[in-house]
Amino acid sequence: MLRAISLADTYKYTAKPNPVVGALILKDEIIISEGAHERFGENHAEINAIEGANKQFGKSFESFADLILICTLEPCNHSGKTGPCTKAIIDSGIKKVIIGSEDPNPIVAGKGIDKLIENGINVEVGLCKNLVERQNKFFFFKHKNKRPYLTAKIASSADGKSHKKDGRSTWITCEESRQDVQRVRAKYDAILTGGNTVRDDNPRMNARVNFEVNQPKKILLSNKHDLKETGNNFFRDAEVQVITEINLKKIISSFQDLEYCSILIEAGPKLVNAFLLNDLIDELIIYQSQDLLGLNGVDWFKKDNAIENLGFKLESSYKIKTDTKYIYKKNVKR
Ligand code: AOF
Ligand code: ZN
Secondary structure (H helix, E strand, O other), X not given: OHHHHHHHHXXXXXXXXXXXXXXXXXXXXXXXXXXXXXXXXXXXXXXXXXXXXXXXXOOOEOOHHHOEEEEEEOOOOOOOOOOOHHHHHHHHOOOEEEEEEOOOOOOOOOHHHHHHHHOOOEEEEOOOHHHHHHHOHHHHHHHHHOOOEEEEEEEEOOOOEEEEOOOOOOOOOOHHHHHHHHHHHHHOOEEEEEHHHHHXXXXXXXXXXXXXXXXXXXXXXXXXXXXOOOOOHHHOOOOEEEEOOOOHHHHHHHHHHOOOOEEEEOOOHHHHHHHHHOOOOOEEEEEEOOOOOHHHEEEOOOOOOHHHHOOEEEEEEEEEOOEEEEEEEEOOOO
């Protein structure tokens, strides 16, 4: 199971917003084949493992009934972008399946396991369950809380300012921090910003990384209609969903039915504070430089310790060259 979990992890940037899943097929503790869910929309892990075993039939083994399938997540029983894994398992003739965790997705949740048992397959569930949940933290969060995991990322001067009052955009943090932001973006299913940020900074907000990534989708909150695809970098690289609704709670609950399990919010103080005050932020990442913006700067937060007042706890902090990266998480189990 640990091997299947680490195999699954290899595809964390390309399987999203789907969970990462790994599968192994064994005969007498010898690995016959292995597979993973490599890319969103492509084969599920179990299918890849079964296809691999098919190639070994008559060579490493004589009957599928002698094989054990180990998979990190409950095999699906629905026809989504690919066929049901349960059908492929049943049709193969495999008689024993060991599963890491049940799939929390309501279209699967328990139905895959039931289907296997109904077809006379010996099923064990729960091996390394916590690790499977941890490696698919956003996916499990989404299904438990009926909304995506929301992280706000901000860049701050040493005196807690966002930008200069005259509105000109300046780089606050160092080049290395900005590279780190690219890797953070790569982990998320969508990036959300507001009309003012697009208007003032014209950011591209894609993940510019040197590995393959399923680019985050983009969400723009703007009740004006002045932002067009031409000339605005935000409209490059990925689909943009433009939302004119202003009630943030309504917006976030409307995401329940969308594929996003996680959203990174990169916006100015007004929008970030509105999310915070609506108790919608689960994680806050602050890149803080050593420079001061002084009286000419716009504050991120009203009081020095506003974050702690809102129930956040510092989880980690470390240096990135001249800056410090702080990660705060909501001090409650969601
Ligand atoms: C599996 N094996 O490798 C994965 C599963 O849109 P689809 O058809 O790709 O289905 C996506 C859903 O299937 C996803 O939300 C999750 O519940 C499950 N993922 N299931 O049997 C896999 N990736
Ligand atoms: Zn499946």
